Amino acid sequence: MSISSFKLLIATILLSSLVVPLFAQQFTQTTEVRAEITSLSSPVQVRRGSIIRVTVSIKNTGTEARTFYVGASIIGEGETTWKDLPGWGTTTSISPGSTGSFTFGDYTIPADAYIGYHGIYVKLWTDSTKSTVVTDRWFEKVVQVVSVGAEIVDLTITVVQY
Numbered sequence: 001m002s003i004s005s006f007k008l009l010i011a012t013i014l015l016s017s018l019v020v021p022l023f024a025q026q027f028t029q030t031t032e033v034r035a036e037i038t039s040l041s042s043p044v045q046v047r048r049g050s051i052i053r054v055t056v057s058i059k060n061t062g063t064e065a066r067t068f069y070v071g072a073s074i075i076g077e078g079e080t081t082w083k084d085l086p087g088w089g090t091t092t093s094i095s096p097g098s099t100g101s102f103t104f105g106d107y108t109i110p111a112d113a114y115i116g117y118h119g120i121y122v123k124l125w126t127d128s129t130k131s132t133v134v135t136d137r138w139f140e141k142v143v144q145v146v147s148v149g150a151e152i153v154d155l156t157i158t159v160v161q162y
Contacts (some may be wrong), residue, residue, distance in 0.1 A: 034062040060094040068075040076114025117141040
């Protein structure tokens with residue numbers, strides 16, 4: 001092998017070692033698991049013993065369609081113990097840039113629940129093992145437990161003259 005052939009071989013090897021990784025980077029897609037908890041809906045004012053149902057809206061801000069594992073807990077301002085909302089689970093598949101929702105099971109406000117405002121904490125994971133947190137959000141003062149509920153349904157006053 002001549003010296004010029006050897007130089008050409010070395011140059012080819014060096015060039016291919018630079019070009020192949022650059023070429024491969026153009027076609028390698030990195031997937032990012034990202035999401036945003038955009039809103040929460042629940043009854044605003046309830047009494048002890050009432051049953052509530054909470055729904056969260058989730059926007060997939062990542063790069064691929066996917067499902068998310070969702071959980072939530074509720075706590076009153078004067079309480080120290082979190083109570084999990086029932087029905088933690090997995091969303092349907094949400095496309096990138098799209099929004100989906102998840103509804104938890106019925107939750108009964110305990111008979112001894114704190115009278116006042118309650119907050120709800122929502123968390124998303126990549127799966128049910130809860131090993132990788134995607135995002136979380138605290139919703140402050142979203143449910144108010146009141147002690148007495150009363151409303152006038154129908155009131156008719158008839159004046160009779162004697």
